[in-house]
Amino acid sequence: MEKNKVTTREELKTYFETGEYPTQTQFAELIDSLRHKEDALSYKDIINIANRMEALDSGDIQCYIYDVGDQKFSIVMSSQDAEDQVIELKNSSNIKKLRVFGKVPFIFKAKEFPAGGLGVNEYYYLSCYMDSTFVSRMFGNNLPTVPDGLELGTLEGKDFFLNINKYSMDQQINIVNTSIKFDNKTDAVIQYKVQSSNWGNTYTFKDSVTDHYDIWDNLYFYYKADLQKIDRNIECKVYNEDNDQLLTTASLLAGKDNKEVWGDGEVKEIRNIRIECNYQ
Template sequence: MEENKLTPRDQLKTYFETGKHPTQNQFSDLIDSLRHKEDVQTKKEMMIFLNQMAYIDNTFIYYSLNNVGDLEIQIVVTSSDEEDQVITMRDSTKMGTVRQYLLGSAPYTIKIKKITGGGDLKGTEYYSLGYQLSASYYIRRLFGNNLPAIPDGYDFGELNNYNIPIEIHKEDIQHKVSVVNTNIKFINKTEIPIQYRAYSQYWGDKYKTEDSVTDHYDVWDFLYLYYNADLREINQSIQCNVYDADLDTPLVAGVLYAGQSQDAWWGGQVEKVRNIRIECNYIINEN
C-alpha cells in the first residue's frame, strides 16, 4: 500500500469475501488501515480530533492550579455506565486552564483520591480550593499550613451540568487562620423538600437536609444561609426562621415564595453564633 494512503473500507471487505484467500499484501493493507493502541497521534490528528470535540456536548472538568509547586491532587470520577476515571491535577501555571473530558454519562460523583506534595507554605499562606457545581452553587475550602488537610474521599458533590471548574491557588491571608464550628439544627415543618447550605469567606458547604456542623474560619466568623426548594406547585409561601439556639432568640428570616423555584433562596446572615436552629414553615397569612 502506498505510504500514507489508506485502502478504502469497502475495498478491504472484498479481500475477505467467502471463497477468497487474502494475500500477504492484502493483510498488510488491513493492518495498516487500523490504529494500534500504542500508536501516537500526530499533532495534526490531535488538532482535528479536538476541533471535532468542540461540536459535541461532552461533560468535562476544567482546572487551573496556579503557583502550587509540587502539589498534586488525584480525583476519581464515577458514573453509572463507565469504569472510574482517575484524573491527576498538577500545577498548570504555564499551561493555563486544563480541560479533561469525562467518560460515561451524568450524574457524576467526584471525590478526592489522594493529595500529595505542597509543603512550601509560609506562616500565613494557604491553598485555596474552589469549585462550582452550578451557576449559583460555589464551594471553597482553605487547606495547608496549620489548617486540616482535605481528607481522602472528600466528596465534591454530584455533577449534572456539562462542566465543572476547579481552581486552586496559593493565598497569603496575612493572618493565621483557625477553624471555628457552628452547629446547625434544621427543622422542616412542611411537606415540601427544602435543602439549606451555609457559606462564608473561603468556605462553603453543600446543600443538606440533615443537621450539620460547619468548619469555617475565625477570620470571617459569619455565615450566609441559602435554601433550595421548588414551590411551583403550591400556593403558600414558606418562611425559614433562624434562631440563636442557646438564647432561643430570632436572628434572621428568609422567605420562599409560592409558585417559584430557586436553588439559592436568600436566608440571611448570622455572625459569631455557635449554635443555630433553622425552622421552615408555611406562612399562613401573607397579607
C-alpha cells in the same frame, strides 16, 4: 483468571521467569492483556487519550491550578454507567479543560490533596463551582488537609470550574465550629447550604457542623426547594439556638423551582444555630 479481572504487568512477568514454563491459560492472559491493532478504542480510551493530550473542548471540566509548585492533587468522578475516573491536577499557567465519560449526574469527590511546599502562614485554597453549588476550603500548615471523599458536588449540567492556588496570609488561620440543627416542618424537600469567606459546603437536608475560619466568622444561608406542585409559600428562619433570637429569614415561593434563595443577612460569631422551615 477471574472474568473481567486484569492481570497486572508484575504478575505477567512472573510467568516467563527463567526456569518457568507458562501454561496455555497464562499465554492467553498475556494475549488478552495486549491491545490488538484491529481492536476498536472504547469511549473511555478516547477520553483518556484526549485528557493526556490536554485536548480543549467547551462545556467540560475547567481546572485552574497555579502557584502550587510540584504538588499534585486528584479528584474522583463517578457516574452510574461508568467506572470511577481519577483526574490528576497539577500546576499550570492556563485553564485546562478535561473531558469526562458517562452520563449525568456526575458526582465529584476529593481523593488526594497533599499540603507540602508551604511557607509560614501560607495555605492552599480549593474552590469548586458546579451547577450553582460552591464548595471551598483552605488547607495546610495548622489547618487539616482536604479529606479523601469530601463531596465537591453533583454535576447535572455543564457548569464546572475547579481552582487550587496558594494563599498567603498575615496571620495564622484557625477553625471555628458552628452547630446547625435543621428542622423542616413541611412536606416539601428543602435543602440548605452554609457559606463563609473561603469556606462553603454542598447542599444538605441534615444537621451539620461548620469548620469555617476565625478571621471570617460570618455565615450566609442559602436554600433550594422545588415547589412547582405546592401552592403554599414556605419561610425558613434562622435562630440563635442559645437564646431563640431570630437572625435571618428566607422565603421559598409556591409554584416555583426555588434555587439559590438567600437569607436576608449574615450570622456573626454564633456557635449554635437552628433553622426552622414552615408554611407561611
